[in-house]
Amino acid sequence: xxxxxxxxxxxxxxxxxxxxxxxxxxxxxxxxxxxxxxxxxxxxxxxxxxxxxxxxxxxxxxxxxxxxxxxxxxxxxxxxxxxxxxxxxxxxxxxxxxxxxxxxxxxxxxxxxxxxxxxxxxxxxxxxxxxxxxxxxxxxxxxxxxxxxxxxxxxxxxxxxxxxxxxxxxxxxxxxxxxxxxxxxxxxxxxxxxxxxxxxxxxxxxxxxxxxxxxxxxxxxxxxxxxxxxxxxxxxxxxxxxxxxxxxxxxxxxxxxxxxxxxxxxxxxxxxxxxxxxxxxxxxxxxxxxxxxxxxxxxxxxxxxxxxxxxxxxxxxxxxxxxxxxxxxxxxxxxxxxxxxxxxxxxxxxxxxxxxxxxxxxxxxxxxxxxxxxxxxxxxxxxxxxxxxxxxxxxxxxxxxxxxxxxxxxxxxxxxxxxxxxxxxxxxxxxxxxxxxxxxxxxxxxxxxxxxxxxxxxxxxxxxxxxxxxxxxxxxxxxxxxxxxxxxxxxxxxxxxxxxxxxxxxxxxxxxxxxxxxxxxxxxxxxxxxxxxxxxxxxxxxxxxxxxxxxxxxxxxxxxxxxxxxxxxxxxxxxxxxxxxxxxxxxxxxxxxxxxxxxxxxxxxxxxxxxxxxxxxxxxxxxxxxxxxxxxxxxxxxxxxxxxxxxxxxxxxxxxxxxxxxxxxxxxxxxxxxxxxxxxxxxxxxxxxxxxxxxxxxxxxxxxxxxxxxxxxxxxxxxxxxxxxxxxxxxxxxxxxxxxxxxxxxxxxxxxxxxxxxxxxxxxxxxxxxxxxxxxxxxxxxxxxxxxxxxxxxxxxxxxx
Amino acid sequence: xxxxxxxxxxxxxxxxxxxxxxxxxxxxxxxxxxxxxxxxxxxxxxxxxxxxxxxxxxxxxxxxxxxxxxxxxxxxxxxxxxxxxxxxxxxxxxxxxxxxxxxxxxxxxxxxxxxxxxxxxxxxxxxxxxxxxxxxxxxxxxxxxxxxxxxxxxxxxxxxxxxxxxxxxxxxxxxxxxxxxxxxxxxx
Ligand code: FES
Ligand code: FES
Numbered sequence: 001x002x003x004x005x006x007x008x009x010x011x012x013x014x015x016x017x018x019x020x021x022x023x024x025x026x027x028x029x030x031x032x033x034x035x036x037x038x039x040x041x042x043x044x045x046x047x048x049x050x051x052x053x054x055x056x057x058x059x060x061x062x063x064x065x066x067x068x069x070x071x072x073x074x075x076x077x078x079x080x081x082x083x084x085x086x087x088x089x090x091x092x093x094x095x096x097x098x099x100x101x102x103x104x105x106x107x108x109x110x111x112x113x114x115x116x117x118x119x120x121x122x123x124x125x126x127x128x129x130x131x132x133x134x135x136x137x138x139x140x141x142x143x144x145x146x147x148x149x150x151x152x153x154x155x156x157x158x159x160x161x162x163x164x165x166x167x168x169x170x171x172x173x174x175x176x177x178x179x180x181x182x183x184x185x186x187x188x189x190x191x192x193x194x195x196x197x198x199x200x201x202x203x204x205x206x207x208x209x210x211x212x213x214x215x216x217x218x219x220x221x222x223x224x225x226x227x228x229x230x231x232x233x234x235x236x237x238x239x240x241x242x243x244x245x246x247x248x249x250x251x252x253x254x255x256x257x258x259x260x261x262x263x264x265x266x267x268x269x270x271x272x273x274x275x276x277x278x279x280x281x282x283x284x285x286x287x288x289x290x291x292x293x294x295x296x297x298x299x300x301x302x303x304x305x306x307x308x309x310x311x312x313x314x315x316x317x318x319x320x321x322x323x324x325x326x327x328x329x330x331x332x333x334x335x336x337x338x339x340x341x342x343x344x345x346x347x348x349x350x351x352x353x354x355x356x357x358x359x360x361x362x363x364x365x366x367x368x369x370x371x372x373x374x375x376x377x378x379x380x381x382x383x384x385x386x387x388x389x390x391x392x393x394x395x396x397x398x399x400x401x402x403x404x405x406x407x408x409x410x411x412x413x414x415x416x417x418x419x420x421x422x423x424x425x426x427x428x429x430x431x432x433x434x435x436x437x438x439x440x441x442x443x444x445x446x447x448x449x450x451x452x453x454x455x456x457x458x459x460x461x462x463x464x465x466x467x468x469x470x471x472x473x474x475x476x477x478x479x480x481x482x483x484x485x486x487x488x489x490x491x492x493x494x495x496x497x498x499x500x501x502x503x504x505x506x507x508x509x510x511x512x513x514x515x516x517x518x519x520x521x522x523x524x525x526x527x528x529x530x531x532x533x534x535x536x537x538x539x540x541x542x543x544x545x546x547x548x549x550x551x552x553x554x555x556x557x558x559x560x561x562x563x564x565x566x567x568x569x570x571x572x573x574x575x576x577x578x579x580x581x582x583x584x585x586x587x588x589x590x591x592x593x594x595x596x597x598x599x600x601x602x603x604x605x606x607x608x609x610x611x612x613x614x615x616x617x618x619x620x621x622x623x624x625x626x627x628x629x630x631x632x633x634x635x636x637x638x639x640x641x642x643x644x645x646x647x648x649x650x651x652x653x654x655x656x657x658x659x660x661x662x663x664x665x666x667x668x669x670x671x672x673x674x675x676x677x678x679x680x681x682x683x684x685x686x687x688x689x690x691x692x693x694x695x696x697x698x699x700x701x702x703x704x705x706x707x708x709x710x711x712x713x714x715x716x717x718x719x720x721x722x723x724x725x726x727x728x729x730x731x732x733x734x735x736x737x738x739x740x741x742x743x744x745x746x747x748x749x750x751x752x753x754x755x756x757x758x759x760x761x762x763x764x765x766x767x768x769x770x771x772x773x774x775x776x777x778x779x780x781x782x783x784x785x786x787x788x789x790x791x792x793x794x795x796x797x798x799x800x801x
Numbered sequence: 802x803x804x805x806x807x808x809x810x811x812x813x814x815x816x817x818x819x820x821x822x823x824x825x826x827x828x829x830x831x832x833x834x835x836x837x838x839x840x841x842x843x844x845x846x847x848x849x850x851x852x853x854x855x856x857x858x859x860x861x862x863x864x865x866x867x868x869x870x871x872x873x874x875x876x877x878x879x880x881x882x883x884x885x886x887x888x889x890x891x892x893x894x895x896x897x898x899x900x901x902x903x904x905x906x907x908x909x910x911x912x913x914x915x916x917x918x919x920x921x922x923x924x925x926x927x928x929x930x931x932x933x934x935x936x937x938x939x940x941x942x943x944x945x946x947x948x949x950x951x952x953x954x955x956x957x958x959x960x961x962x963x964x965x966x967x968x969x970x971x972x973x974x975x976x977x978x979x980x981x982x983x984x985x986x987x988x989x
Contacts, residue, residue: 024910031918032906034853034893038919041852125838206857206865206953207919257855257919258953290858512917512954680913683956711862711951719957720948 009605010528010592017531018524018593019740022676025517026536027255027510036255039210042225044283047212048077050273051127052292053117053134055109058143058367058704059158062105062116062136069133070119075126077280079134080118080272082106090275092161093241095333096233096265096483099170100162101370102331103268109138110158110330111369112706113295115268120276120284143704144168145797147304147325147364158330158365170332170363173341176423180356181310184319188310192395197774197795198383199697200302200327200368202294202714203375205511207257209297210287211270213277222278223250226270229259229509230549235541236486237266242274253539259511260688261373264335264551265298295709298335299368299698300375302327303342303383304795307391315401317410320349320357320422322387326372328363334372335551336379337481337488343372343380344472346423348388351432351470351642352410357422367704376688376750378473378552378638385469389755393465393762394771403466403759404440408433417736425472427640429733435666436468438728439644442664448648456767461651462661463764468645469752472638473744474557483548489634490554491545492562494523494570496627498616500609501533504566507547508559509539513746514677515555519563521673522740526567527574528594528608545630553744556673557639557735564739566631573627574611580620581606639735639743641669645686645756651764656783658761660690660723665753668731669745670738679727682749686725689753691717695776702797822886826851827895835882842866844882845892853893853922857951864950867923868892874930876949893922896929904970905929905963914963916954924950928964936972940965 017023030036067079082104085091092100105116117134121127144150144158150168159165185191211226222244228234231251239246256263273286288297303326310319324342328334336343342361349357375382396406411432412419419427443464452462478487491507504519520534538544547559571591578596579586582604590599597605606614615627648661665682672678688696695715698708708714734741754775761777762770770785774794781792819834826849833848845854845868857863859878866878869891896903905925908914915921924947931938931946938946943964944957952960 025913027918028910028915031915031921032893032902032909032925033897034851034922036853036918038852038855040846040856043847043850125836204953205917205919206863206951207855207917208857256917257857258917260953287856290860290863512915514916676913680916680955680959683958684916684954685956687956688953710860711858712860716951716953718948718951719944719961722957724958725956 008592009595011594013525013593016524016528017521019521019671019673021521021674023517023521023531023674025514025677027514027516038207038255038257039212039225039227040287042212042254044212044214047283047285048120048122048280049124049127050118050120050276050284050286051124051131052115052269053131054292054296055105055112055114055116057109057138057140058112059108059110059141060138061108061141063139064137065117066135067117070130073126073130073133075122076119076130077122078120078276079130080104080276088275090241090271093266093271095331095370096335097332098338099332101333103271107161111367112704113292113369113709115296118272118276120280143367145366145368145700145702145704146795147327147366150364150366158367168365170328170365171341172362174358174360175346176358177356178358181319181321181358184356185310185321188318189313190311190398192309192311192391192398194305194307194391194394194772196305196390196772197793198301198303198386199699199775199794201300201375201692201696202698203260203262203298203300203373204294204714204716205258205260205262208288208290208293209263209267209269211273212283212285213273214283215277215281217281221248221250222274223252224270224274225252225254227256227263228253229256229263229511229551231509231539231541232507232546233483233486233549234266238274241271251541253509256509256511259551261300261335261375261551262298263511264373264549265333267297290711291709294698294714295706296369298371298373299329300371300373301383305387307387309391309395311395311399315399315406315409317352317354320354322348322359324361326361326363327366327368328372329366329368329370331370332363333370335374337475337483338485339480340379343374344378345380345384347381347425347472348384350421350425350427350640351412351468353412354422359423368700374552376685376747378471378475378747381471382751385471385751386755389467389759390772393759397766404436404445407466407468408436426637427470428637429736430470430640430642431668431731431733432468432642435642435644435668435731438731439646439664439666442726442728443646443648443662459653461653461764463649463651463760463762465647465756465759465763466644467752467756467759468643469748470640470642471744471748471751472640473553474635474639475552475554476638477636478634486548487634488548489632490547490558490562491630491632492559492566493545493630494566494628496570496612498613500529500612502529503535503537504563505537505544506559506563507545508550508555510550513550513555513681514674518673518677519560522560522563523567525740526564527571553746556742557738557744558633558635560673560742561635561739562631562633565633566629569629569631570627574608576623577611577614577619578606581610581614636737639670639738641667641743641745641748643667643748643752645749645752647756647760649760649764651761651782653786656779656781656786658764658777658782662726663723664726664728665749666728666731667745667748668733669748670733670735670743671741672729673742675729678745681746682727683725685747685749686753687717687722688750690722690757693754693757693775693777695778697776697794699798700796707798820883822883824885824887825889827891837881837883839882841877841880841882841885845877845890851892851894855919855922857919862951864923864927865920867926867950869926869930872930872933874927891926893925896925904967908963908967908970912959912963912966914955914960920950920952924952924960928967932968932971936968938968
């Protein structure tokens, strides 16, 4: 060998698809060919089909159910009703928030679209026909469509099934420093107030929920293919609810057509398909239709804010007071860490240096679908950041200060980390002011302000909205974060075969985030095994290590960290093998990407692949054979990405229609594993932000009818409406406690984006003196604000005029 | 769909109406005996067993079920199977040849035009219908052509890039004579 001592033979990390490589996605190969394997693609021999009958009323007593005509239809195998479920103790099931939820209604229906009965038939068309033949006699009760109706003296008690539930209050909860906050308000020069409603929204992945349950009488094993972002949680829940032994339950999440939080909870349809399969001893498929998905499965938001900021004349924030009233629907089934009743709402103002803050939160039952899922957000952080940035905009206006200057002045400074937020979180790192400067420069802030003033003279309404956000991502650490008592760690298992190829499995579950691509990149970074040599599998509870699944942007912070840690365990063993192969002691060995070498003779080395071969064919005496390991990662803290979003708009003064002129996004999510995928996540999030700000919401009329239960009423932006985005990635603050310095990113834009759009519209019409228009900022709402110069509420029930 | 029912002796069992249709799917000729109410999406997915055509909404809004019928993009969730009697259907499985991906498929991978992949087959077929009539579309043309296909993951920007990538690839592959492309434009 002729290598000189300082010549490195380390692999080129980008070439092997390591960290920072915009590697093309491996999962694409099947999706572009139409060869994905989604739940509805699963076909098993002898499979039957299930359909659900849903309640047409929001609140009614069930007097009787007559299913005889359905039973008589040829091809019908089984009709399930609440009464039958009750005989097996399955009419109710626990929610993820320690409440109960009806599987099939027995006593009352409590929201429109609630599951009342199920038909299982040879063919889905027959199952649908049979549902229409079921006769249900309802006695209507007054529907409660918002928290205020629910809190009224004479309101009917929705949850009369619960002992000790005398009213419609779900919880009262508080966090922060009340006395300190009261003092801050006493000292304030200005108190800025804001009241608003974050409307009910639905994550609405294009693929609806579904399951194929397959109980095998001979082996006693239950296999369920199911649209779940968290298959291990489902397994645990099925074991508890259906009282089946956990090792006899296999949950498989195949390819998932988008999740966004909607596919975290356990839904009645899953439970019914499982019971039907057990009773009929046949596979049973249930595929929800879009109305079923929108009307009954995990919604998000629906929170009312009363916010106040205590301000000093010079612009310093002295204190923040928030009160939220959340509309939880008929069952409290938020999918969130048990300890926190209103999710992580108290992450509000984490990016600002606020001396004192206090939050009170109240939850109320209404006659609406349950949910409260983390829709592209870390447990109500979306509401927290929206409230924060709407309050900040109003505060700057009240002080007569420039929007950018007010934020800059109050940001947590770069040298102030770790920083304790007013509600007790510990933020890890960030360069907030720098991100803001990048954004302002990109949008050409000063010039836009001039242009805006000019335009206004000619009657044109231009507006600019700034929103910033920092989000606690990567729940959690197990001291504080659990769901149903299960600690929120995650896991990875890596098996390196003797030829140096590897299989990696994690407890997370990709739904479009590209785990099959990025996890292999982390292995490549840690071990120098080319990413193409690592296959990634997730979603099968029989093979994947136990993990809490993918939501709340927790995969890179938690499962991704586990991938790095398991790779390091493998490297530690490979080092021993290398020492054996090189006949030197371990201390004399150095690592460079893909290779160990002798410190004193760098030309003498062995590759990671050679170590892998040795692990199976030439290990030292006394060493356990094989090169496989598992890591469970319990994060020391959450990761805190930061972002600045700036939008410019033009509002048509005649019609209230507004168009986005430009959208600039500056995201600092630490180290980017695959920049292409990160940018894809950001653009997806921005589009959901635009959707929520401009058109997407679920509301109800006074009779309890859901408006927004299909894609004709629930408006999602198409390519035609969606604006273009300008992304900036130049600010990188690695997470100090994550093994590869990464932070979560999947949701930042959906969390921080909405306020940028709304702030821009409010800025454009600032001369009206209108303080707030609730989202979505529909043209008719803008028109109303422009015409009548008053705030516009979007709270249900919708006005009939 | 061919069905086997429990014979309960009812008239209903005897009366399940059946129609016979002939159609071509991805170049293969097929005969099917179907209930007249069967939707095209079900004929493709459950009858022929091609599951690349997805169903998202059943109300003609999402476009996940988009296929080509005689070269025109249509939503198979709201077409009856009997409507393709004697016609030619192309699904995502018909885009690639045995040896080669269609440039749209390559483009979607190159430009990261998909995430969960659920909307992708429909997107590609709407895009194909566009490129067949307009080989050199603008960004606006693309946005308009796919406006009947919803995507919740990507924010569309990369989908638009993917389609433009494919258009460029197709043009460089088969440089069209000037008149031919003019004719094409008129038809489009
Ligand atoms: S399923 Fe056909 S358009 Fe949505
Ligand atoms: S890639 Fe998921 S819906 Fe388009």
